[in-house]
Amino acid sequence: MKDLRLAVVGAGTLGSELSRLLAENSFSNVLLIDPDRLEPHNVALSSLYRDIVAEEEHEAFTHYKTELLVDWARQKYSLTWESFAAEIADTGLGRLALCDLVISCTDSTLARVETALAARVLNLPMLDGGVRGEGIPAGRVSWFSPSHDAACYLCGISEIRRAELLSYALSTSLGCGLPAEAPAMTGAPDAVRETAAAMLELIQSFSADKHCLKTSFSSRIEWDLTAQSWIQKDLKLPRSVACPWHDLPEGEWLPLGYDQPIRDSLHRNNMRVQLLWPHCLEARCRVCGHQSTPNLRVARLRRKAVCAQCGTIGSYEPTRIIDSVGDEDFAADFTPRQLGLTKQHLYLFRRVFAPMMRRKDVDEPVA
Numbered sequence: 001m002k003d004l005r006l007a008v009v010g011a012g013t014l015g016s017e018l019s020r021l022l023a024e025n026s027f028s029n030v031l032l033i034d035p036d037r038l039e040p041h042n043v044a045l046s047s048l049y050r051d052i053v054a055e056e057e058h059e060a061f062t063h064y065k066t067e068l069l070v071d072w073a074r075q076k077y078s079l080t081w082e083s084f085a086a087e088i089a090d091t092g093l094g095r096l097a098l099c100d101l102v103i104s105c106t107d108s109t110l111a112r113v114e115t116a117l118a119a120r121v122l123n124l125p126m127l128d129g130g131v132r133g134e135g136i137p138a139g140r141v142s143w144f145s146p147s148h149d150a151a152c153y154l155c156g157i158s159e160i161r162r163a164e165l166l167s168y169a170l171s172t173s174l175g176c177g178l179p180a181e182a183p184a185m186t187g188a189p190d191a192v193r194e195t196a197a198a199m200l201e202l203i204q205s206f207s208a209d210k211h212c213l214k215t216s217f218s219s220r221i222e223w224d225l226t227a228q229s230w231i232q233k234d235l236k237l238p239r240s241v242a243c244p245w246h247d248l249p250e251g252e253w254l255p256l257g258y259d260q261p262i263r264d265s266l267h268r269n270n271m272r273v274q275l276l277w278p279h280c281l282e283a284r285c286r287v288c289g290h291q292s293t294p295n296l297r298v299a300r301l302r303r304k305a306v307c308a309q310c311g312t313i314g315s316y317e318p319t320r321i322i323d324s325v326g327d328e329d330f331a332a333d334f335t336p337r338q339l340g341l342t343k344q345h346l347y348l349f350r351r352v353f354a355p356m357m358r359r360k361d362v363d364e365p366v367a
Contacts, residue, residue, distance in 0.1 A: 004207045005029040007099040009088045009115050010106030011065035013045045014129055017196040018105055019069050020048050023077045025200065027207075030073075030081040031099060032066040033091055034106075045189050048072070089114045089169075089277050089297060092344035094255055097122050101206060103199070104128040104153075110299070113165045114277075116153035119146065120245050121253065121276060121346075125206070125213065128153060129199045137188045137223035139195030142237065143202055144216045148246055151216040155240035162243070169299050170278060194221050194230050249274070251350040256336050258343055262325050263332040272326040274348035279341065281331075282320035287312045295340025326352065 006027060008015055011034035022030055038061050043049045052068050053060045060068060066083035073079040084091055088111055096102065102119045104112050104126060112128060119126040123146045132138040144152050154162055198221055205212055216237040224231045239246070251274070256265050262273065278298040283305070284291055290309035294301055298318055305316045322339075325331045331339060 003029055004101065004203075005031070005099045006101050006103060006203070007031045007033060007091075007096055008103045008105060009033045009111065010104060010108075011069055012042050012105065012107065013192055014131060014196060015105035016042070016046045016048045016065070016069060017192050018103070018129070018199055019073070021196055021200045022203075023073045023079055025204070026077070026079075027203075028079050028081075030079075031084060031095070032069055032081060033084045033086065033088055034064070034066050035085055035087045035090075036065060037061065038063060038065050038068060045192055047189075087111065087114070087300060088118060089299065090342050091118075092342045093118060093122060093253065093276065093346035094344035096124070097346065099124065100210070101203065102126045103203070110165060110169060112153055114169055114299075116144070117169070117245065117276065119144070120152055121248065126153060127199060127202055129195050131188075131191045131195055135188050137191050139191045139198070139221040140218060141195060141198045141202065141221065142216070142218040143213055144237075145214055147214060149239060150214070151237035151239040152243065152245055154245055155216075155243045156218075156237060159242055166244075168302070170276075190223070190230075191221070198232065249348060249350065251348045253346040254349050255344070255346055256341075258336050261333055261335055263327060266327045266332065270352045272324050272350050272352050274324045274350055275322065275341075276348070278321050278323040279339065280316075280318040280321050281339070283316040283318050285310060285312065285315045286317050287315045292316060297342075 004027065006022070006029065008018065008030060011019070011032050015034065019030070019032065038049065042065065043053055052072060064083065064085040066085050070081045070083040073081045084095070096118055102115060102124050104115045106112060106115070107130065116126060125146050126144040128142045128144065130140050142153070144150065157165070198219060202213070218235045218237055220233045220235065221230060256262060256273065265273070280294055280296055280298045280301045282291070283294050283301060285307040288307060288310040290307055292308060294305055294316065296305060298321060301316055301318060303314055306313050307315050322331050
């Protein structure tokens with residue numbers, strides 16, 4: 001079933017190698033997601049990017065990685081893949097909801113967490129791959145079932161680390177620091193190829209039967225010096241009872257009219273729309289004090305926003321954040337476009353029950 005719709009998050013070394021295998025095996029419905037342009041370090045371990053750079057020379061480094069891969073797939077295999085140059089959290093749940101499988105090839109732990117949250121909300125399976133550090137012949141492939149009882153990506157993270165990442169991605173507090181990131185994936189070229197091949201095998205199994213992979217598991221792929229061959233060690237992934245992302249809040253995930261005031265969508269009484277990602281409307285640079293109205297997702301603001309006055313990257317601290325909108329809120333008068341919210345996004349519509357006010361009886365004596 002090569003019409004399987006795949007969302008591939010991360011178009012670096014591993015993502016480009018997996019893209020090559022997907023194209024060679026005629027997977028025609030692929031959405032490539034990555035916010036960055038091609039950089040020299042992407043080329044060192046990627047034979048595909050080396051070929052692209054050899055053809056386009058320095059011009060290749062002016063393009064987004066997703067655009068380069070989509071053009072390559074079209075020219076060489078006549079495949080009409082889709083490119084989206086953005087972080088996974090800015091892609092829009094509505095766009096991801098059209099996919100059958102979410103695949104993570106990123107070397108960012110935060111991006112993996114955001115990918116896992118999107119997959120959990122949309123009840124989609126997630127395939128995650130990674131390679132070890134500089135020159136180490138080892139990789140890892142993990143499959144996360146959308147089942148309530150199966151482990152998700154967050155289950156395998158320590159409670160302290162999980163709290164740190166979720167606080168940074170989802171908290172509306174103003175004191176969250178940037179979580180430490182693991183080094184970029186720079187594993188051995190053979191490990192990249194073997195890891196991508198193992199990921200393709202799972203994709204093909206899922207393509208043949210969407211119900212065949214019901215549990216979550218991980219496989220370690222490494223070079224065995226004794227046998228002089230690649231071996232794969234499988235490990236079951238238990239669900240963490242402390243993981244908060246198995247009992248999702250009740251409500252419906254629905255779109256908003258992008259150019260309609262949010263209030264128009266709250267056509268039922270006592271309804272609020274919940275944003276999966278908190279959004280910053282006002283911020284202040286901690287270096288020069290510059291006030292700004294960035295209209296950006298909070299996690300993106302904290303990492304990448306550039307101060308318009310002093311030019312410092314990541315110096316803005318949110319001073320006004322929204323994570324939900326109700327009929328009584330000022331933000332309800334604005335459209336999602338005016339607030340800078342993501343296009344093709346879904347929002348959790350929840351009913352809010354106001355506390356009942358006790359009406360004082362007219363015959364009750366006044367104290």
